[in-house]
Amino acid sequence: MYRPGAYTHARYMGKSIYLLKEFLLIHVFPLTPVEKNRITRLVDFIVCLYGRYFLSGPLSTAAPRHDITLWYDLQSYRQHDQEIAEAALISMRRHLWYLCPELVPLALFDDYTPIEEKQTIAVSLIHAPRPNVFATGKPGQPHFDPIAQLLTNNKPSLGEFVTERSWLLFSYLGSQATWLSDDPAIWPDSPDYEACKLFCEDIHVVNDPAERAVRNVQETAKMTRDPAHRDAVILVQNDHRGRVSNLRRRST
Numbered sequence: 001m002y003r004p005g006a007y008t009h010a011r012y013m014g015k016s017i018y019l020l021k022e023f024l025l026i027h028v029f030p031l032t033p034v035e036k037n038r039i040t041r042l043v044d045f046i047v048c049l050y051g052r053y054f055l056s057g058p059l060s061t062a063a064p065r066h067d068i069t070l071w072y073d074l075q076s077y078r079q080h081d082q083e084i085a086e087a088a089l090i091s092m093r094r095h096l097w098y099l100c101p102e103l104v105p106l107a108l109f110d111d112y113t114p115i116e117e118k119q120t121i122a123v124s125l126i127h128a129p130r131p132n133v134f135a136t137g138k139p140g141q142p143h144f145d146p147i148a149q150l151l152t153n154n155k156p157s158l159g160e161f162v163t164e165r166s167w168l169l170f171s172y173l174g175s176q177a178t179w180l181s182d183d184p185a186i187w188p189d190s191p192d193y194e195a196c197k198l199f200c201e202d203i204h205v206v207n208d209p210a211e212r213a214v215r216n217v218q219e220t221a222k223m224t225r226d227p228a229h230r231d232a233v234i235l236v237q238n239d240h241r242g243r244v245s246n247l248r249r250r251s252t
Helices: 013-024 033-055 060-077 082-093 104-109 115-127 144-150 164-173 184-189 191-201 209-221 227-243
Strands: none
Touching: 013 033, 033 060, 033 082, 060 082, 060 104, 060 191, 104 115, 104 164, 104 191, 115 164, 115 184, 164 191, 184 191, 209 227
């Protein structure tokens, strides 16, 4: 075991790995009772709750279901450790991305979202007028506040998060989504549904755009120590993104 070095703040799992190692060797290190108690509490949180949600993070279509379930799992975790649960809820309130109206429809293509839940989302979409034009921009504070207000003591249906902007995904895909009026059990029979599902399952789940931008700057900074050369690289990167904005990276 070595002394922990720098770790990322983008994901709590980076700290979790160190905590798990410390817990395994808790009787080896000269730790105080207070430190042992804190490590044990955090490891309980990782093992009982956080770990499984982190590992399922790359599943894009499951993200809305996981987000709302995690919220209420944290509410229940208050009975075990109120301090940790409250801290996690405060943090999560700032990152309710997959409960935004634009991304809730991803749950329609999740194999583990109950049929009744899918039906509720579909009905809400059908009753929401489909806009011809969508305003640009990304969700975030204070736009998460109305979402958090729906997270009351009683767990709501994902359909309650649907608005007119929930049609954005289908407009982007050029889908009329006529299968929404059918029984969810036969949606897989629709080629349009299967095409939308294939696209949604292929979406790469990434960190916040700001974190990705910081990482890109850090990688660029490592390329050269010459400030002029670094500025030139950044300009070339920006120009390249503008020219190939629709280029998608695929693993080989």
